Amino acid sequence: MRAMRAERFSGYEGLKLVDLQKPAVSDGKVLLRMTAAGVTPLDHTILSGQFPLAKAPLILGGEGAGVVEEGGGTDFPVGSRVMFTGPYGVFEDGAYSEWLAVRKESLCPIPEGVDNVSAAGIPVAYLTAQMALALAGFQAGKTVLAPAIGGSVGNAVTQLARALGAKHAISSTTNHAKAEQARALGALALDGSLTTLGYAASRTATIDVTNLIWQRANIKSFILFARPQAAWAEAWNTIVALLQSGAIKPIVAKTFPLAETADALRYLVEGRPFGRVVLTI
């Protein structure tokens, strides 16, 4: 089978299209014939050598969509369409591949009406968005600010908050005028909660702590893969129901074939598209 593997974590030139043996199903895993893989900033972080826990050579790709070929039992019958995320492409081989063996707990059936390419870009952004909202204590009637409307997470938080009854669901772009507009709409009210989970605009920041004190605000961190299983199940339930009703719509910016993975990653990081970049497999 063809797979896009990082031979070393040295940037785009470390990627190589390789021919490998199809994985065997073992340890209760489910064999998927991959249809599409989401391209995320974490893939770029790993490829750039900025995630020391990952070890090369490694097939990248933390999320994707596929068709069950074997091992799904009655929960995921042969031929059913599924989407997934998990430790793939980080601690073990990932989704940039024609076949992948995936744990059952990583899988979610793709709702009817959601195509494979859109589904491949749903798991990381929408699970992160939904669980981060829950962690922040979001309820209907609250105001949410999710920076970067064109970013997958920023867009998913904004869509989910709106669909779940936010008073205001505010976002921003690197366009200064829009950021001012977001502030004028009421970002940083009393008792606010700031969840920090990404580093698109770099890793260090300076804050005036009295802004937190006077506003009775708090800051939290978030790691998708560290959230408990119950939080995953709850988030998937919410997301699937909203996908089925059409209240949220995943946005795909552009697709690339597997062989052009380096171009896809460059487009995501340097092109700053509106929506998810997806590899078709």
Ligand SMILES: NC(=O)c1ccc[n+]([C@@H]2O[C@H](COP(=O)([O-])OP(=O)(O)OC[C@H]3O[C@@H](n4cnc5c(N)ncnc54)[C@H](OP(=O)(O)O)[C@@H]3O)[C@@H](O)[C@H]2O)c1
């Ligand atoms: N902790 C976790 O578990 C977790 C889970 C998922 C994602 N993440 C992280 O969250 C971040 C966002 O993920 P994503 O999938 O939404 O990424 P994405 O689709 O690439 O979006 C990132 C957005 O950030 C904005 N941006 C980029 N560079 C910027 C800069 N220098 N200054 C200000 N804004 C800038 C851009 O929007 P505009 O050009 O429109 O402003 C861009 O569209 C990434 O760092 C990712 O690794 C963390």
